[in-house]
Amino acid sequence: MKRMTFLKTSAAAIVFAAFSGSLAASAQAEEYTKDHPLKVALVLHGALGDKSFFDSAAAGMKLAEEKLPVTVKIIEAGYQKDRWQPALADAADSDYDVLIAGTFEMTGFVAEMAKDYPEKKFIVFDDSPDFSTGCCSNVLGIQYLTSTAGYLAGYAAAKVSTTGTLGEILGMDFKTVTDFAVGFEQGAKAAKPDVKILRAVANTFSDPAKGKELALAQLGQGADVIFPIAGSTGIGALQAVRDAKKLGVGVDSDQAEIFAATDPAQADVIFTSVEKKVGQSLYMALEQTIAGKAKYGTMELLGLQDGAVGISKNAYYEKLVPADVRSEVDALEKKIVSGEIKVETTMK
Template sequence: MTQRLFPVLIIALIFAAPSSANADESAVLVVHFINGALGDGSFFDSAARGIAEAEAELGIEVVTIEAGYNSSAWRELLEAAAAGEDYDLLITGTALMRDLLSEVAKKHPDKRFIIYDSSVDYSEGSYENVYSVVYRQNEGAYLAGVYAALMTESGTIGILGGQNSTTINDFVVGYRQGAQSVGPEVVVLVEYAESWDDPALGEALAAEMYGKGADIIFQAAGTTGLGVFRAAAESGKYAIGVDSDQAMMIEETDPEEASTILTSMMKNVDASLLWALELYVNGVLPFGGAETLGIREGGVGLARNDRYDEATPAAVKAAIDRAELEIREGRTRVKTAF
């Protein structure tokens, strides 16, 4: 029984479990605090999908708080959520929430927390009540770079980041390394939107890169990045999605834009949260430390869907499989911005 609660309701929310007459009072109550909003078709939707699967499979109860993109409101909202008495586990994500989550976890040592796509600093104090899961997005971005460099006809590719931050630059570093492993002459254009929820801006920035000769753009910009697909459709160029299999997600609602997405760099947030919640319900989630998931662990990779199969030559597929194997076996070390 997932409930979606917006900031104006948050103070009322958090002191009560879901109120359905059929609610199981013995069920684990999970609060999912999103520092943004659902509907990005990638990162937050992937997290929510994994938690929803856990709700269906494990019988947990979930309250979802969409805190919006105004970061000045996050502290008060998160502190209110953490102060609630009825929940068992609070989940939040992204590096933007790391410091705030660190503070509330220290204030509430009797509560349990999960942070995904970031980690508290376990060296600076005791966080025995926090489980962190991070993803080697640089490895997934490396594969996207290899793919784009093999598929480009112009010799110029691009990447749009939502923010000039360490996490996004981890995408940029891996993407550039992967592309230039194919050929050092491949030009990689980089733009930062400094916004996560402005598709029109994403479309404008992508159009500029397409105008400069890029024929494939990788987007890592949340809802802003959805504008890349519109720009690709309008210019007759191509795109690479992020975090979820974005071509499959939008195929029914916008087949024209979906047809521009050659593949997506998967960050399997959904699978990792489903796995973590199963461990939690079984009493064996390893709080007090961080898990790091890359290609070897199945945490990141490329979407291999029907679109990928149809658009990708056999030689390119073989090259991607080779690059993935070399990372898995440690023969290729991908650079990181961290």
């Protein structure tokens, strides 16, 4: 099963340009080699196997170990919240040079830890501390304009829907999650102004049964395309879509490709995914850190124009989305990148 295709050379080069174009040289860079590697800890407030967000981050770490002078330890803190801060604290107490954690649920812990360990560097992905307060000079925040890619998926979803009803399932109602939905809805309405969009919030990213329950409810209301933005909860939603022989939109990674080897029937109903290229952006952040050019103490907001988000255009996309719709999506993508189309966002 291929897991690394989201790190395509051309897209990686674009993200590199986005980082290097805005990241200034920091203090004198320490020289890292295979014998003296940069020691990195990725602390997940969850577990691997979600086939989206955390797996994408881990794939970026795998590539970093293959191509950069780094060693990486992935720490799975699980889904019990009382374990998250201790896991990060234990990692900070160890001899890691860079600690990575993701989402708003970990940002507060990172901000606290960064003060206590000023000699270490921290990367927060999918969120950022409030740098305007003067805090966190040793923290790099990376956020994503997923709405710009969500627009394309929403447009295609509305075009392939036969009922005119789409479903969205959010893990939580938080800006980094709702940004996917905002773009998806705008794109869907651009394709069909009278499209009906059902939105449900699971309030969890780790309950596949809840995801399936919500998806079944939306299918019962006529939805024939469902977009779960919900981590492991979304896996259950996609299973419901598979069993009903309807269509789904994957999230974070190219989920059709991920499922292809283990569950081809699941892959067959995912006509595209809205990719938040977490692993790619983390790889580039580590590369810039090694080069001494990563601008810690700031936040980067990366979107479609940076190659940091996008939609999967794979064999499933070509099979399930008509050629004329694919051409329209390509044209829309160019207009978003050029600024001709302004996509709404919660990331302000």
